[in-house]
Amino acid sequence: MKKIHRVVVTGIGVVSPLGNDKKTFFANLMAGKSGIRHIESEFAESLETRIAAWTDFDPLAYFPKHKANSLDRVTQFALVASQQAIEDSGIDLQAHDKDRIGVYLGTGMAGAASLEEGYIRLYRDNASRLKPFTVLMAMPNAAGAQIALDFLLTGPNLTFCTACASSTISIGEAVRLIRSGEADAMLAGGSEALLTFGTIKAWEALRTLAEEDPLDPGASCRPFSKNRSGMVLGEGASMVMLESLENAQARGARIYAEVVGFASSSDSAHITKPSVEGQSRAMKMALNNAGLQAADIDYINAHGTGTLLNDSTESAAIKATFGDAAYNIPVSSTKSMHGHLMGAAGAIEFTACLMAMQQQSLPPTINLNEPDPECDLDYVANQGRVGVKVDTVMSNSFAFGGTSGVLIAKKL
Template sequence: MTRRVAITGLGLVSPLGNTPEIFFNALMAGKSGIRRIEADFAERLDTKIAAQAEFDPLQHFTKHKASSLDRVSQFALYAAGQAIIDAGLDMERVDKSRMGVYLGTGMGGAASVEEGYVRLYRDSAERLKPFTVLMAMNNAAASQIGLEYGLTGANLTYSTACSSSSIAIGEAFHQVRHGYADVMLAGGAEALLTFGTIKAWEALRALASEDKGNASASCKPFAADRSGLVLGEGSAIVVLEDMELAKLRGAHIYAELTGYGSGNDSSHITQPSPAGQAAAMRAALHCAGLIPSEIGYINAHGTGTPLNDPAETAAIKLAFGEHAPNIPVSSTKSMHGHLMGATSAVEFVACVLALTHGAVPPTINLQNPDPACDLDYVPNVGRRGVPLRHVMSNSFAFGGTSGVLIASRVD
């Protein structure tokens, strides 16, 4: 049995705002959420820029509740609640045994882990917070969502670095499509803007240099003068439902999730493989029953690193052949940064809203294109009035795991 899968709810915390519409309006305006880091440890960093979310947990949780949750779980719970409300789900009537949670994260409760190490090794504390393990574990965010709503369906956490949340959404798609669940909350969350995490990324030499004239312009995907990625934080959750059940209850349907492709390059732990990425795109097209010319927009992985951008350009050419130059492709990371395990969920929300609004967000800071990145990367200014029917979201990761999603218009 295979069923059609509807997208009926969106929830989001991001460096560009904490509702999907505010987020998408900022994308279309070419607004950047990248700025200088506001933290006590910032002066000890070589890289002092990041894409931080403006999120006060005490506006959404009691003081007691907030203190028992790592920032990553706070993000995820808020985004999940927003998505449920947006979908119009009556949680008193939903069959909770047929509703589950699939969430992606790269580092889980990074802040709680780091706080524990600081207390032990710097402050010589004899004991840690009682909830340290429960706040730090990678599955904490997904578990907290399940507990909040009493969901007894499948609850799984995926950690495949940058593609974590696209894998989570894709696997949740399978749950609904093949009848294992009627409703799934799926997406990702990440909150890793800690001193230790940023220093580790500095050591890897993958972070962008701060633009001397404008810190907010530091992420430059597909540009000749790009220098690396900019770390971000946030969460995005989508509600996936059996299409017939969604229609029966009169739900607003944003789009249909039609395609999902994944695979592993198995070539190098950090260097991207165009062949592996192209294979995931082809798999998503095959799953959706589409041909390359039917894709109207691609939200690129587009990190702004020297290796990623030409590799993804080559991968799109491999997957789409002669149609590749005709497809608008943009990297919204130029505005919201790289949210690691949450980034592909945030970008999938951008794709769904691009589809519903008929609007393609830009790649900002693309003043000096790299000749090796010669596709239509929608430089600097978004496009409205675009008749989109099928859109693709690309996500590729350290370790080689690719996740590609396709959303389609529902007439």
């Protein structure tokens, strides 16, 4: 029988509304700080909801001008997060067979800004032609391709596009590839940069966005709270370096955790409406894949979007999965602080889980001030917890379209 390789995380990179490195990001999560703010772009006045979790990011701090100009923001985020993950892992790429290292990236809207800029030229400004780089900046695989180009990684290179679950799936599929022995290491994660006028208007039309809190824009996303009114769009990227345990141990790498379980499934129920059965099935499959019992899970990073339907459905699905044990498992939605990063959401939340294990601390769900009888679990309300046992974590992503992705990681 073929050997199944164990897979570990050795490096983390983060570009986020709560800071552009893993430490700042996690410190802000633990402090209950919100990255949700007023949108400062010119188009903000034409929006009904003028808040988003946007990222402070100066491309010229990372790239020469001509390169920055030829890369969509989604690719810029992905490259910076990848560079961080590589450095953090301490891996010497030159010393490895780079055919055995690949890139799996998740994104929802990919190069949305570049496409929109092209359309503005074409339809509004009546230009007769578009910028030469338009296709190369907007194509969904641009970010993954550019990572491979910059770091000369010649292993498999795939882009996963399953809306809000994209980067949970990309990480999970990368884990599978290493498990099967087809790669030694994978850079995996997600990137999203969809805060353009057209994209936000499209989300607005779907009536899933949160209303702005009149007193504090940062308090607008309220997962699991009775007064929740929807999600808040966010942008950023997170990438992790995954390696086979042998590879990591052979080079004496610092190991964050082992990825012990992954599952993906489809609700096949409704294009937007979440399903208790579908979500629960995915969580059970992931537990089964990890060979773990319900009682083994110390923390769940919920999908927790802050929409009425998601949060009650997910709570019910957790109960359906874990039974009575559900009430003993802390569950939090860090989206209350970093917003919904869509294609990057799964990766950044998985990263939050890895940091939670490393620091034995649980990030809170902020803005949880009105109990909802349908959401009656322990949501780590408003106050993070330090000095708690966090050895095994579950990270949930449930997408529009019905794709579920669940990752389970465990401290070694």
